Amino acid sequence: xxxxxxxxxxxxxxxxxxxxxxxxxxxxxxxxxxxxxxxxxxxxxxxxxxxxxxxxxxxxxxxxxxxxxxxxxxxxxxxxxxxxxxxxxxxxxxxxxxxxxxxxxxxxxxxxxxxxxxxxxxxxxxxxxxxxxxxxxxxxxxxxxxxxxxxxxxxxxxxxxxxxxxxxxxxxxxxxxxxxxxxxxxxxxxxxxxxxxxxxxxxxxxxxxxxxxxxxxxxxxxxxxxxxxxxxxxxxxxxxxxxxxxxxxxxxxxxxxxxxxxxxxxxxxxxxxxxxxxxxxxxxx
Amino acid sequence: xxxxxxxxxxxxxxxxxxxxxxxxxxxxxxxxxxxxxxxxxxxxxxxxxxxxxxxxxxxxxxxxxxxxxxxxxxxxxxxxxxxxxxxxxxxxxxxxxxxxxxxxxxxxxxxxxxxxxxxxxxxxxxxxxxxxxxxxxxxxxxxxxxxxxxxxxxxxxxxxxxxxxxxxxxxxxxxxxxxxxxxxxxxxxxxxxxxxxxxxxxxxxxxxxxxxxxxxxxxxxxxxxxxxxxxxxxxxxxxxxxxxxxxxxxxxxxxxxxxxxxxxxxxxxxxxxxxxxxxxxxxxxxxxxxxxxxxxxxxxxxxxxxxxxxxxxxxxxxxxxxxxx
Numbered sequence: 001x002x003x004x005x006x007x008x009x010x011x012x013x014x015x016x017x018x019x020x021x022x023x024x025x026x027x028x029x030x031x032x033x034x035x036x037x038x039x040x041x042x043x044x045x046x047x048x049x050x051x052x053x054x055x056x057x058x059x060x061x062x063x064x065x066x067x068x069x070x071x072x073x074x075x076x077x078x079x080x081x082x083x084x085x086x087x088x089x090x091x092x093x094x095x096x097x098x099x100x101x102x103x104x105x106x107x108x109x110x111x112x113x114x115x116x117x118x119x120x121x122x123x124x125x126x127x128x129x130x131x132x133x134x135x136x137x138x139x140x141x142x143x144x145x146x147x148x149x150x151x152x153x154x155x156x157x158x159x160x161x162x163x164x165x166x167x168x169x170x171x172x173x174x175x176x177x178x179x180x181x182x183x184x185x186x187x188x189x190x191x192x193x194x195x196x197x198x199x200x201x202x203x204x205x206x207x208x209x210x211x212x213x214x215x216x217x218x219x220x221x222x223x224x225x226x227x228x229x230x231x232x233x234x235x236x237x238x239x240x241x242x243x244x245x246x247x248x249x250x251x252x253x254x255x256x257x258x259x260x261x262x263x264x265x266x267x268x269x270x271x272x273x274x275x276x277x278x279x280x281x282x283x284x285x
Numbered sequence: 286x287x288x289x290x291x292x293x294x295x296x297x298x299x300x301x302x303x304x305x306x307x308x309x310x311x312x313x314x315x316x317x318x319x320x321x322x323x324x325x326x327x328x329x330x331x332x333x334x335x336x337x338x339x340x341x342x343x344x345x346x347x348x349x350x351x352x353x354x355x356x357x358x359x360x361x362x363x364x365x366x367x368x369x370x371x372x373x374x375x376x377x378x379x380x381x382x383x384x385x386x387x388x389x390x391x392x393x394x395x396x397x398x399x400x401x402x403x404x405x406x407x408x409x410x411x412x413x414x415x416x417x418x419x420x421x422x423x424x425x426x427x428x429x430x431x432x433x434x435x436x437x438x439x440x441x442x443x444x445x446x447x448x449x450x451x452x453x454x455x456x457x458x459x460x461x462x463x464x465x466x467x468x469x470x471x472x473x474x475x476x477x478x479x480x481x482x483x484x485x486x487x488x489x490x491x492x493x494x495x496x497x498x499x500x501x502x503x504x505x506x507x508x509x510x511x512x513x514x515x516x517x518x519x520x521x522x523x524x525x526x527x528x529x530x531x532x533x534x535x536x537x538x539x540x541x542x543x544x545x546x547x548x549x550x551x552x553x554x555x556x557x558x559x560x561x562x563x564x565x566x567x568x569x570x571x572x573x574x575x576x577x578x579x580x581x582x583x584x585x586x587x588x589x590x591x592x593x594x595x596x597x598x599x600x601x602x603x604x605x606x607x608x609x610x
Contacts, residue, residue: 127537127589128585129541129544129585131544131547131548132578132581132585135547135562136308136311138566139311139566142569216425216427217427220428220429220548223548224429224547224551224563225563226567239429243552246437251437251441254433258433258434261430262426262430265425265426265427266421269421269425
């Protein structure tokens, strides 16, 4: 156990985990860390609009990262935005995980025509750019947090399905599965209790990578103005918000949320990269 | 071979049919789009008249059949807002998107392949490390964020390139293009660079991986034993082996770029199809959205179909396997 822990925290992944922990901590404790609730209009001071980073406000507030055009403390806005971004990513990756793992496991266990059909659908879906799938769904359902989660889930589940299916298929022909079948356990029980736990090893990588792409996809959709509504500002919306002020040299409104977004994405990918290395056959601790 | 192409063509047509159904049903769930662009306080008979004129009072299946027969005539309905044919709007914008995507592809291959070759040949060199870092960054950073950075650095701070728009265009074979003038090229460069980053990283990784693989082959050892310089080994012996798989993947990516150009076009105010559809989604201009989605899926699937057929022609094992199953 100890060596497993040590292996997970070797080199670059340690940095990734550290950055991620800081971000998650900041997101969870945002209400305590932020010095204002950026969406309570009563707390905003319009006199402080568009202040550069490190300036002092009208009533003595100190704005570390400056303010946006409505006088909103950018640091607070980022903390709350991080909360929304991470929540969307977590929710959609969890949904995609459940859907994908169910489909993949079922396909591997049943085999035959079911397997062929389901994997055709998976291949088809994987050949489509994720942004196109998200566009179709969001064009149909309109913006909104639940719809964004749905759109991201729809463009991600196939990765999970294919990953779990390939490892479950290898396990499928092992003796312990046959033994369980001889004992006349139900298919559901065999799939969940026997097949699933032995097939999940590769999933860690996919989870890490898909968390990153969920954050990125949500930010992109929100940036394009077809993702989250303005009342639930994620990092992507904050960046979009500052975009129009960039041309008048108020770069910070976009850049700081962007840097936080970047940190989140890179940390997920570092972790994913490291998990991939651990899973490779030749890996030595 | 004939069977393989026929089967693949059948799948292609089935996919298009399913997509038309999916897109139509999905957008039918939108509710009544009329209320988005008609004054909500108009008298009820005006609203009713507008709904009737757009054919929205008919049952869904009739609308779908009208829609299908329209497609057969190349008619995808008129835009709710401008009243012009949706397909026409898209075709007018298509040259801009094509120019952007092809420009991106050009940059991606010109930069990606040489760097990939270098990185594969010497993984621990400066180039190797750069490729490693670049591919981590390019999968991590969303296109729109890199686009913003490009605008800040090259347009706002230094002013080398314009921040958006297409610049002057000239007519070439009936298409408006901007790469013929210097000013047009300046406008094209940043968006194309932005869009090229994803295929560039892909080209780098793919080339690197296949170079690493082919370096272990006997023909490379032999070339080395002959005392050929590394440059010649890479550019003649190795590259020839890498190209077929590279062409396949890049062909497929080109289809994806048409969809991904949505992001780049929005950032750089590039007047292509992607910008058109984002604007259409925001005002629920249903015929334009449907036309865009179907058109993009059509182009995308056509490219994939062609790539598959070319592969089957190049590699007889593929069509044999297809016939056996």
